[in-house]
Amino acid sequence: MILGIGAIFVIRLFYLQVIRHDYYVGLATEEQQSRFVIPASRGQIYAKSGDTPVQLVMNEKVYTVFADPVTISDKAKIVETMRRIAGGNTRPEFDKLLDKTDTRYQIIATKLSRLQADKIKAEGLRGIGFQELSQRVYPENALAGQILGFVNTTGEGSYGIEGYLNTDLKGKDGLLQAVTDVSNVPLTIGNNNIRTPKQDGKNVVLTVDRNIQSKVEAALAAGIDRTGATKGSALVMDPHTGKILAMANLPTYSPGAYNKVENVADFNNNAISDPYEPGSSLKTYTLATGIDKGVVKTSDTYNNTDSIKIGDDYVVGNATKGQTGIISFQRALTWSLNTGFVTIAQRLGDGNSVTKGARDSMYEYFHDRLRLGQLTGVELANEAPGTVFSPEEVQGNAVRYATMSFGQGLDTTMLQVASGFNALVNGGTYYKPTIIDGYMTDDGFVQNPASAPLQTGVVSKSTSDQIVQATHDARASSFGYTDKPGYYIGGKTGTSQVGVAGGYSNTETIGSYLGYGGGNEAEYVIMIRLSGDNKELQGARDALPVFTDISNWMLDYLKVHPKG
Amino acid sequence: MSHQNNNYIASRRQQNWSRNQNTTRFVSSIKLGPVAHTVLVALMITVLGLIYLTQATRATSYDYESQKIDSQIADLNDQKSDLQIENARLTALETVKNSSVAREMTTPVSTEYAQ
Numbered sequence: 001m002i003l004g005i006g007a008i009f010v011i012r013l014f015y016l017q018v019i020r021h022d023y024y025v026g027l028a029t030e031e032q033q034s035r036f037v038i039p040a041s042r043g044q045i046y047a048k049s050g051d052t053p054v055q056l057v058m059n060e061k062v063y064t065v066f067a068d069p070v071t072i073s074d075k076a077k078i079v080e081t082m083r084r085i086a087g088g089n090t091r092p093e094f095d096k097l098l099d100k101t102d103t104r105y106q107i108i109a110t111k112l113s114r115l116q117a118d119k120i121k122a123e124g125l126r127g128i129g130f131q132e133l134s135q136r137v138y139p140e141n142a143l144a145g146q147i148l149g150f151v152n153t154t155g156e157g158s159y160g161i162e163g164y165l166n167t168d169l170k171g172k173d174g175l176l177q178a179v180t181d182v183s184n185v186p187l188t189i190g191n192n193n194i195r196t197p198k199q200d201g202k203n204v205v206l207t208v209d210r211n212i213q214s215k216v217e218a219a220l221a222a223g224i225d226r227t228g229a230t231k232g233s234a235l236v237m238d239p240h241t242g243k244i245l246a247m248a249n250l251p252t253y254s255p256g257a258y259n260k261v262e263n264v265a266d267f268n269n270n271a272i273s274d275p276y277e278p279g280s281s282l283k284t285y286t287l288a289t290g291i292d293k294g295v296v297k298t299s300d301t302y303n304n305t306d307s308i309k310i311g312d313d314y315v316v317g318n319a320t321k322g323q324t325g326i327i328s329f330q331r332a333l334t335w336s337l338n339t340g341f342v343t344i345a346q347r348l349g350d351g352n353s354v355t356k357g358a359r360d361s362m363y364e365y366f367h368d369r370l371r372l373g374q375l376t377g378v379e380l381a382n383e384a385p386g387t388v389f390s391p392e393e394v395q396g397n398a399v400r401y402a403t404m405s406f407g408q409g410l411d412t413t414m415l416q417v418a419s420g421f422n423a424l425v426n427g428g429t430y431y432k433p434t435i436i437d438g439y440m441t442d443d444g445f446v447q448n449p450a451s452a453p454l455q456t457g458v459v460s461k462s463t464s465d466q467i468v469q470a471t472h473d474a475r476a477s478s479f480g481y482t483d484k485p486g487y488y489i490g491g492k493t494g495t496s497q498v499g500v501a502g503g504y505s506n507t508e509t510i511g512s513y514l515g516y517g518g519g520n521e522a523e524y525v526i527m528i529r530l531s532g533d534n535k536e537l538q539g540a541r542d543a544l545p546v547f548t549d550i551s552n553w554m555l556d557y558l559k560v561h562p563k564g
Numbered sequence: 565m566s567h568q569n570n571n572y573i574a575s576r577r578q579q580n581w582s583r584n585q586n587t588t589r590f591v592s593s594i595k596l597g598p599v600a601h602t603v604l605v606a607l608m609i610t611v612l613g614l615i616y617l618t619q620a621t622r623a624t625s626y627d628y629e630s631q632k633i634d635s636q637i638a639d640l641n642d643q644k645s646d647l648q649i650e651n652a653r654l655t656a657l658e659t660v661k662n663s664s665v666a667r668e669m670t671t672p673v674s675t676e677y678a679q
Contacts, residue, residue: 055652061642114642139652187627214657 029192034180039134040171043201045148045161046440047140047210053445054210057148057162057255060137063117063130065109069101072127085119086112111135142254144213146269147206147247147435149381150255159267161435162255163381165204174198203440205447207243212236215553216246223530223546224250227511230532233271234546235414236554239422239516239525241451242431244378244415247271270529272378275386275411279496280336280539281514281527282407282417284467285372287333288424289365290344292463298330298470308339310354310402316342319495334474336493336539341405354398354405359391362401369458370420371430372412378433386411407494418527421514423458424467425490425522430455468522475515479540482548483517484555486562491515491526491547493539498531511537513547517554519561524554 016024045057065086072078079095086109091097094108112120117130136151149160157166177194178186186193220234236246249270253261261267268274290296304327307317318337332340342354349358366372366388373388388410389396403409415433423430432454438447459467471490475483483489494512497504510531516522528543528550537543554560596604653659660666 054655055648058649058652059645060649061645114646137649139649139656141656141658143657181624185628185631187624210657 032179033177033192034184034186036176036178036186038174038176038196038198040173040198041200042134042136042151042155042171043165043169044203044440045169046203046205047144047208047213048205048437049210053205053440056138056140056144056206056210058137058139059134061114062110062133062135063112063114064107064133065112065117065120066105066107066129066131067098068104068127068129069098069106070104070127072098072125074126075099077123078125078128081120081123081125082109085116089116136256138254138256140210141256142252143210143217144206144208144248145252145255146249146267147208147380148255149267150258152258157381159381160269161204161206161380164379165202169201169204171201172199204436205438205440205445207238207245207435207437208247209245211557212554213246213248215557216550217248217250217252219546219549219553220248220250220528222549223528223542226545227530227535227537227542228532229511229530229535229537229542231270231530232546233274233414233529234550235271235418235527236550237418237422237433237525239426239522240431242419242422242433243437243451244433244435245524247415247435268382269380271414272376272380272383273413275384275413276510276529277408277410277496277499278412278414278417278514279407279494279510279512280338281421281492281494281512282410282412283333283336283341283405284421284424284471284492284514285366285370286341286344286362286405287329287470288459288463288467289362290329290348291466292365292459293348293361295347296329296344298333298466299328301326301328302332302340302343304332304337304339306337306339308342310342310399314399314402316402316406330470330473333470333492334477336495338406342402345402345405354401356391359396359398359401362404363388363391363396365459366404366410369430369455370423371454372416372420373410374416376413376415376419376433378415379436383415384413386413386416388412407496414527414529417514418525421516421527422525423455424464425471425516425525426464427461428457428459428464429453430458468516471515479544479548482545482552484552486564487517487519487555487560488522488563489515489517489551491544493544495537495539507534507536508532509536509538511539511542513539513543515547515551517551517560519563523558523560524551526550526554 041059044055044059046053047056048054065082067078075095075098078098082090082094089112090109091107097106097108100106120128121130147160149158149162151162152158155170157163157169162169175194175196176186177192178188179193180186216234216236220232223229224232231250233249234246235244237244247269249268251266253266258267287296287298291298304318304324306321306324307315309315316338318339320335320337323331323335323337327340329340329344345354345358345362346352348361349355367374367390373386375383375385389400391401400409419430419433430453431451434451436448438445468490471492472488475489475491492514494514496510496512498508498510510529512527512529514527516525518524526547528546530537530542530546
């Protein structure tokens with residue numbers, strides 16, 4: 001009998017301790033061990049102020065205060081304390097939430113600072129708890145909003161640099177698995193502790209200079225006010241590196257209040273996301289192609305009759321009439337005469353028509369060398385490629401290429417046009433546009449190595465020099481008086497028609513200006529674009545003054561020496 | 565030959581004994597029964613347990629100290645972070661532009677450059 005009972009015990013113990021060993025060990029581990037996620041800090045974003053990195057996006061700890069209506073003991077004190085310390089951070093009528101005893105969790109205040117949270121904690125209120133959160137904070141408010149993008153409620157970056165570099169900025173959470181005491185304090189006893197350190201996100205330093213950015217945003221806003229435009233974009237680049245010094249669009253938004261934006265289109269960075277027909281500013285590309293192929297010089301002439309026939313039934317006219325007769329291509333550039341640039345396209349062929357050979361040459365320069373109609377690879381989310389039809393396509397016919405010679409019949413972004421123009425004025429080297437200058441580490445600012453050219457010899461040095469001269473002369477003839485004396489400024493206006501179903505709008509045009517400035521060489525390239533629904537905006541009248549405003553300021557800011 | 569060797573060994577042993585005069589064979593007169601054995605084993609287990617507990621408690625106390633220091637570090641980092649944010653806000657362009665110093669500034673009439 002005793003042996004029988006003993007045997008039962010032994011068998012039962014064997015079952016529990018040997019056969020069910022893993023199961024009970026699992027239960028015990030679950031009871032004794034806790035897993036803690038160690039949240040990685042999202043990387044900060046810096047701009048430059050001269051050579052010094054300054055923070056544009058930082059992280060701030062904020063606190064949500066919640067109450068357990070069942071547990072609270074002194075409602076009056078809670079209400080008084082919250083009103084006194086949390087003030088505007090409390091939810092409307094939060095005192096009524098404290099009466100909802102059928103729930104155990106009521107949020108009564110949000111986004112409290114650490115100081116506020118500490119003061120409330122010090123009151124020792126029963127039934128009140130805190131949740132710690134990290135949120136993005138923007139010391140410069142809306143500055144460069146569309147470059148930055150924002151972090152949404154799930155912690156993912158959207159738009160701008162936040163969207164493009166989301167993985168790098170996010171970092172990787174760490175993990176702590178350990179035996180804990182009743183207060184959840186991790187203890188080192190136990191064999192299965194795991195500690196995986198967190199990897200904080202990278203701190204990115206942009207090429208954007210906050211002072212230039214601020215000036216550009218102000219100048220663009222003033223330009224919009226002056227002209228009645230409803231949308232505007234501006235871009236400032238260093239033509240010798242491809243670095244973006246400023247990029248602004250209006251309307252814009254403040255990333256810290258992205259949830260209050262009514263029109264989601266405001267999130268878009270139109271300078272990279274909204275391809276359009278750039279218009280006459282692209283005449284610089286056609287002139288460069290003609291010069292580089294050796295078919296024209298700026299001093300060469302043609303007979304301007306204010307219209308030119310393409311094929312049998314397509315006629316291109318000039319927007320500015322009256323400069324008729326035998327005139328130079330320089331004059332055609334100065335007066336932005338379409339006929340001059342269709343003529344260059346024809347001279348790239350047999351001299352009478354925009355042949356397949358002419359189209360191949362234009363495509364080679366526009367698309368392959370100067371990279372229009374393709375992604376630039378700039379480190380910003382939602383870049384659009386635009387479109388340049390190849391001569392191999394049916395749509396890449398003579399009429400299209402004739403119109404492309406003066407900036408129609410293709411879609412490009414401002415960044416593409418400005419990046420190609422950099423190469424036209426810097427001696428012929430194409431640099432990939434970039435907005436990342438380096439990273440901020442524990443050891444300080446680590447700058448990226450100097451940009452390697454994506455392609456050298458895009459056009460010859462001689463061609464580049466002639467484009468610099470031609471655009472300077474074009475500007476100087478009518479607008480030189482607006483520039484600071486002693487400097488070398490050049491540029492080209494653009495007034496683009498807006499495509500609508502079946503043709504072009506008769507009531508809306510986009511005004512743009514593309515130019516450079518400096519002393520002995522181009523120190524910066526600026527592109528401006530203004531538009532508005534049913535607004536006829538012009539390059540010279542509307543966009544050029546914005547360029548001038550920024551350009552004159554840049555000469556002082558960069559301490560450019562006058563040409564000498 | 566073998567006989568001679570034995571003599572030699574016996575002789576060595578005698579020499580050793582004589583050198584260690586105090587060497588004795590001790591046989592205790594106390595006999596431990598099964599109960600005493602059990603008690604002794606239990607005592608030994610208790611002592612070992614106490615040693616283990618002491619060590620574990622000491623390790624745990626270090627954990628609490630470490631936790632406290634970690635918490636202090638986190639607090640200080642938070643304070644540092646708050647100060648950095650405040651610094652960034654105070655040096656932000658908008659703040660600087662609206663400062664009394666900035667309002668007093670004027671645009672230079674002309675600029676000259678030293679070569």
